[in-house]
Amino acid sequence: MSANKISMAVIKRLPKYHRYLAELIDKDIKRISSKELSEIIGFTASQIRQDLNNFGGFGQQGYGYNVEDLYNEIKKIIGLTRTYNTIIIGAGNLGQALANYTSFGKFGFNLKGIFDKNPKVVGITINDIEVIDVENVKEFIKNNDVEIAYICTSRSGAQEVADVLVEAGIEAIWNFAPVDLEIPKEIIVENVHLIDNLLTLSYFLKDND
Amino acid sequence: MSANKISMAVIKRLPKYHRYLAELIDKDIKRISSKELSEIIGFTASQIRQDLNNFGGFGQQGYGYNVEDLYNEIKKIIGLTRTYNTIIIGAGNLGQALANYTSFGKFGFNLKGIFDKNPKVVGITINDIEVIDVENVKEFIKNNDVEIAYICTSRSGAQEVADVLVEAGIEAIWNFAPVDLEIPKEIIVENVHLIDNLLTLSYFLKDND
DNA sequence: TAGATTGTTAATCGATTAACAATC
């Protein structure tokens, strides 16, 4: 809240708060102190209090935090009190897997369209959505209030697709292609570079055995 | 190299060096200075020199870095000079998508087996590999020198699977289930929490429109 | 040799942790 800049480190922790608070609600736990939360979530109590106080004073001295209230506050902060229209570009293995993921919908990310350039794939139906020729993506974004695009194309096709998305006025890109996209900085980009992730594992494993 | 501890921040940047150096080789560029690399990779020249010097003095004053040599050094550091046997647990959408990813193999991550508990899935073939009943995973790991397991099960099944993997002596886990696994700390874990990633997008989008 | 650029030390910046007065 207000104008003071929240650091990316804090923002990246928010989903974890959300996840653990949901669990506490499931377990019917009504209140929790930063110390108790610290023990299950793995952040220090101090960090938890600092993090939360970036957004407001949600706790009460001598009592702690009301689990349900805090959960709802976190939902508001993360932006889970409204829905987002999304599309997938690239109906390969990964694109199809994401299209079939039902949990995104539960969080309010509604898949509106799937696009591909391959004529063999255009027209097939994935999770009740027909794959459309990517030629039509610009028009589709404008007509359907699409805010987020998941790029699931090959490495080589990704930048070209991104350019079209930007032209069409996309607001955020979730990029699964192993490239760093050149995108105007007002557009939000999250990269999932799977290979990079794997290489972290090999880094630590290389000298084993 | 040597005993001084490399920070996670540095390790997480290594794959990006690897990627950009591969590109430079493709473009037949023979040498590069930290300043030039800085301009394309987006880290400061100072950071590049600091990062690389954690592992050795790969450059030459007045000249810069030999691209191919540096690329090979980075490969060694990341652990790409040998191969790793991997398995996938959970042959759902994501598991199947990962099984069909050919690029992991190119980096030396060889998929040896795919496991599932669903009798309807056991026996089908994905990318020439037959899905095996997860009951047999422990034995399989021991007999096939499996070092890395990709957990692609549901949230609820993940911890149980992880326990079996640990018993079987797995060395690293790539976890796609939206849980924080409880795992002995000597086992390397990389999490890909897709939902967490999406929530970063919604955080920034929530007040748009 | 002169110019360029590294390797490395020092300075700065930012994030985490500790401490404690405020207060429920």
Place this chain on the structure above:
DNA sequence: TAGATTGTTAATCGATTAACAATC
């Protein structure tokens, strides 16, 4: 009221950036 725990300031820690002597 007394005890507990927050909100918040101060101290510490770690990572990034700047600076420059060493040297190719």
